[in-house]
Amino acid sequence: MSSQDNSEENLPQQQDDADGGVLATRDNPFANPGLPPHEHRVQDIDERAAKRSERVVAGLFTLSMLSTIGFIASFVAFPVDKIVYVFPIGHVSALNLSLGLTLGLALFCIGAGAIHWARTLMTDVEVPEERHDIEATPEVREEVLAGFQDGARESDLGRRKLVRNTLIGAMAMVPLTGLVLLRDLGPMPGTMLRHTKWAKGKMLINENTHEPLRPEDIAVGSLTFAMPEGLSEEDHDFNNQIAKAALMIVRLQPENIKDKRELDWSHEGIVAFSKICTHVGCPISLYEQQTHHVLCPCHQSTFDLTDGGRVIFGPAGHALPQLRITVNDKGYLEAMGDFAEPVGPAYWERG
Template sequence: MSDEFGSHKDVSENLPSAHGAHSGDAVQHDPFANPGLPPHEYRRQDIDEKAAKHSERVVAGLFTLSMLGTIAFIACFVIFPVDKIVYIFPFGHVSALNFSLGLTLAVALLGIGVGAVHWARTLMSDEEIVDERHRADADDELRENIRQQWITGARESGFGRRKLIRTTMYGAMALVPLAGVVLLRDLGPLPEDKLFHTLWAKGKVLINSNTNKPLRPEDVVVGSLTFAQPEGLQESDEDFQQQIAKAALMIVRLKPEDIKDKREAQWGHEGIVAFSKICTHVGCPISLYEQQTHHVLCPCHQSTFDLSDGARVIFGPAGHPLPQLRISVNGDGNLVALGDFAVPVGPAFWERS
């Protein structure tokens, strides 16, 4: 309390000590003393080999379940189509493929995880060992000690002695990565030889992409640039974008004396030549034509091709010329293809010879 002169008196002097009754105990028992480790309690598997064998069979069964889960994962990936929908309570309508892949992969991973935990809890050594703190750098004695601990741990785990567990664990861990490898299949359909072929074939009429009418030689004048597509290809087709990305065509008419490449002249018709519209750099559509120089320019990265000289590259990052389509005229007077492109269109790819 404080008097009128501002002096203070400690009122705690008159209060009984809250810890007085336990002060003697505090002196006798250090609360910060090291309590040590409790006595080691042996598990049933440590003293009963029959119980240990049972645990071994349980672990092996879990690893085997993991293997079956991985095999089921791969089977479901093959069996169920992407668009198959099924009703599963309580989830409702779900994708059969996604549900089966998630379920089987969970079984595969859970089998390995639970098997490893059960192995550690029932068969591996569980005796706690105290290791005093040591310097960060390891001397030869410490390294030898760690090596001996590793050898002891491996021996106590029974890894070398319990062949059934070891074999099934190897099998489970070897099969699980296959699930990830199989998922690579979903990156897209296998190209097979689709990159080598387009819709162009012998007798296919060249259709003007703007008018949707067959192209006739008199429709193509010197200095003009016309775009064409194969007969029968419609914008309403489900795969129109995929097909036009390979079959899009550029039609130009040059004076026969301006054509430098002999084969180009033979593959054309009265100075009319047809080249792929797809740039050989990254596949951009080419649309810029210089009438005086007979050059076409890709707007994406400025690759330039000379249409009077086999569409060879004269500037830019493109790696090879534009493929030429051999054309002629049919009995109706329409321009037609005499086959497919001789080489794949568009950018190069590693399978290309």
């Protein structure tokens, strides 16, 4: 018999290891040897080392909270269009860069703190567990619950109050970044719609000819579109501004105007109303000369220009805002201020 056969014969049929494994046997020479002996960490035997680890974890959680505060401060401090040069990236948005760095640092510090806490302060004793059926018996459920309670106790969450409090603070503050980002979905309606480029003394400029309008340029029954003086198509925010300030001008017979305020705000029967429909903000462009009604092409909201621009049909919720106009000493039509009420669709802050 060979030496190899002699060695296999010398193996016992089965022998349990002290660490829970099974030693090699003749029938199973590659049996599970079990877990290696447990080695205690320095934090397990030295409370000063444990305190140092606790301070490191708390410092990471505190840095996460400061980063969250920095995220909010960056959102307030940096304008959207501010560009900075960062080597070697190049020119980038200061707002995007600061938001990314502060949010990334806040999340990283929470993760790093949790990992350092688990590796240095929580229990690291490995316990083998045999596989079992998916459906647990009542005994197993009680055992799992007891294990969860033991884990919570061994995590030292109750005793390590510094770690616990800073973790709670960091986890509570990180969601604030999401709330702040909600503000970037767009401007508040009250800020966006309440004010336009119209102001006292600004002349009415024909949108097609880009020339100031005189009363004699407006014929009875015609519909003219105008924009405020100083607004240029070359402006970077032209589309945003004209979407609020677009004006339509109609000349009526003064005796046909039913609303007294509309008559007072007009000039020789020339009335100026916002071109923006008060339903969902579509531009109004259809004018019926005989009835003096204007129609929104999107959802057929209809407004009476002889009666303060009130709604007479369709889903629009309120009348078209009117712009008070007059004639300056050069004979040009000009505004006497901004619209008295916000233009465009209704919103909940509107009075």
